[in-house]
Amino acid sequence: MNSIHLRTLHRVILTAAFLFSGFTIFASGNPEVVTTGTGTTVQKQEGYTSAATFSVADTPEWIDAEATERGITATVYLADGRRVVVDHHRDGAGVVGEPVVQNHRNIDTLQAPLVIGDATFSVGNTGTLTVTRNGSEQILSDRLLPDARVHPLGQTGVVALSDPTDSYPHGIMGDALEARSFTVVRLVSGTDDTARRYAVDHVPLAVEGVMETVEPVVADVAPPPGPELIVPVSTDRGGTRVVVVTPDGTVIAAGPPIGTRFRWRHILGVGTTGPDGEVEIIAVRTPHIGGSIEYYRLDGDNLRVIHSRPGYSTHRIGDRNLSTAVITDFTGDGIDDLLLPHQPQRSLGLVVRTRDGSQEVARLDLPGVLTSNLAWVRTPDGAVFVFAGTADGTVTIFEF
Ligand SMILES: [Ca+2]
Ligand SMILES: [Ca+2]
Numbered sequence: 001m002n003s004i005h006l007r008t009l010h011r012v013i014l015t016a017a018f019l020f021s022g023f024t025i026f027a028s029g030n031p032e033v034v035t036t037g038t039g040t041t042v043q044k045q046e047g048y049t050s051a052a053t054f055s056v057a058d059t060p061e062w063i064d065a066e067a068t069e070r071g072i073t074a075t076v077y078l079a080d081g082r083r084v085v086v087d088h089h090r091d092g093a094g095v096v097g098e099p100v101v102q103n104h105r106n107i108d109t110l111q112a113p114l115v116i117g118d119a120t121f122s123v124g125n126t127g128t129l130t131v132t133r134n135g136s137e138q139i140l141s142d143r144l145l146p147d148a149r150v151h152p153l154g155q156t157g158v159v160a161l162s163d164p165t166d167s168y169p170h171g172i173m174g175d176a177l178e179a180r181s182f183t184v185v186r187l188v189s190g191t192d193d194t195a196r197r198y199a200v201d202h203v204p205l206a207v208e209g210v211m212e213t214v215e216p217v218v219a220d221v222a223p224p225p226g227p228e229l230i231v232p233v234s235t236d237r238g239g240t241r242v243v244v245v246t247p248d249g250t251v252i253a254a255g256p257p258i259g260t261r262f263r264w265r266h267i268l269g270v271g272t273t274g275p276d277g278e279v280e281i282i283a284v285r286t287p288h289i290g291g292s293i294e295y296y297r298l299d300g301d302n303l304r305v306i307h308s309r310p311g312y313s314t315h316r317i318g319d320r321n322l323s324t325a326v327i328t329d330f331t332g333d334g335i336d337d338l339l340l341p342h343q344p345q346r347s348l349g350l351v352v353r354t355r356d357g358s359q360e361v362a363r364l365d366l367p368g369v370l371t372s373n374l375a376w377v378r379t380p381d382g383a384v385f386v387f388a389g390t391a392d393g394t395v396t397i398f399e400f
Helices: 003-021
Strands: 024-027 033-036 048-055 060-067 071-078 083-089 114-116 119-123 129-133 136-141 151-153 157-165 178-189 197-204 217-219 228-235 239-245 251-254 265-271 280-285 291-299 302-312 326-328 337-341 347-354 357-365 370-378 384-390 394-399
Touching: 060 384, 060 394, 071 370, 071 384, 071 394, 114 151, 129 178, 136 178, 136 197, 151 178, 151 217, 157 197, 178 228, 217 265, 228 265, 239 265, 239 280, 251 302, 265 326, 265 337, 280 302, 302 347, 302 357, 326 370, 326 384, 337 370
Parallel strands: 060 370
Antiparallel strands: 024 033, 048 394, 060 071, 071 083, 114 119, 119 129, 129 136, 151 157, 157 178, 178 197, 217 228, 228 239, 239 251, 265 280, 280 291, 291 302, 326 337, 337 347, 347 357, 370 384, 384 394
């Protein structure tokens, strides 16, 4: 019996407990129960267990999930502006929901503020970056993309895309503005209550083109130790290529361009996905027109695609949601794997790298077309839970 079988057996017990415990969901700011249900689609399959599907009152657009002391909490943001919080308690009284304040959002949930310690960074829809702390607000920049997402950089810093231009009017992510620079914010003094000062640098992209995304991927992929930014850079001549750049603007490496204008690459992230755990950058080439997964290796200033696999799509034209894949170790062998939607976005594939390429080891059917990000959380016992919202107004929880 391999480790997956053992894990599945363990999960069956947990899933049975989950089903019998019941399941109640409350609407935001509303004492009424919107939906009550139990897990309905338990499908034991090789590699995963589909723990439950539950209904929400409208189309789920965004899901935040976190591990808690007692289980998992997921906050589901709906297209009508409300949100639903689901607590998944794996012991004690079972699975219950908790009411939360009704959330009429005035900006996209994809721009949720970033909290680092006691500082909250947020982007206004005119491109202002502000930090709020102890009730006082400080404007750090007014040059951001209006839909930039702020990303952590190191322990106390942040990075976000800036200096919008309409020079590359592809317009696949909500507007036709793309970034020509990134803004790096670092805490330079004042770790106590009295004074806190940030250094703000607007770092121009040192190569031709625009960064066609709403946030950079941040990961340590090259020496020296410390984060690099991995961004999709698009030009009229070449379409999109993957570029690795340091936070001070030095371009380390660039992958091959597609060769055609308005042909995009969606950079999913970085993982130790290589057959021996080597670090790889993972992207999907042309997700709108027949997408292929690309695994990149960085060797000095050489960034090359060492394997690609067709049949996947991680983005819909017009959508700002780029968080549609999960890179982590699902199979328990210590090597990262990739979970992402197939081309019609009605199912997910779990892809592992092999010596001579890759293999899809599990297929997870969805009850409708994916409409949310793929939220995920790893609980202290090592289980991975993935949440997927779909157009039929449900959220499915997969347990690995
Ligand atoms: Ca580095
Ligand atoms: Ca693995």
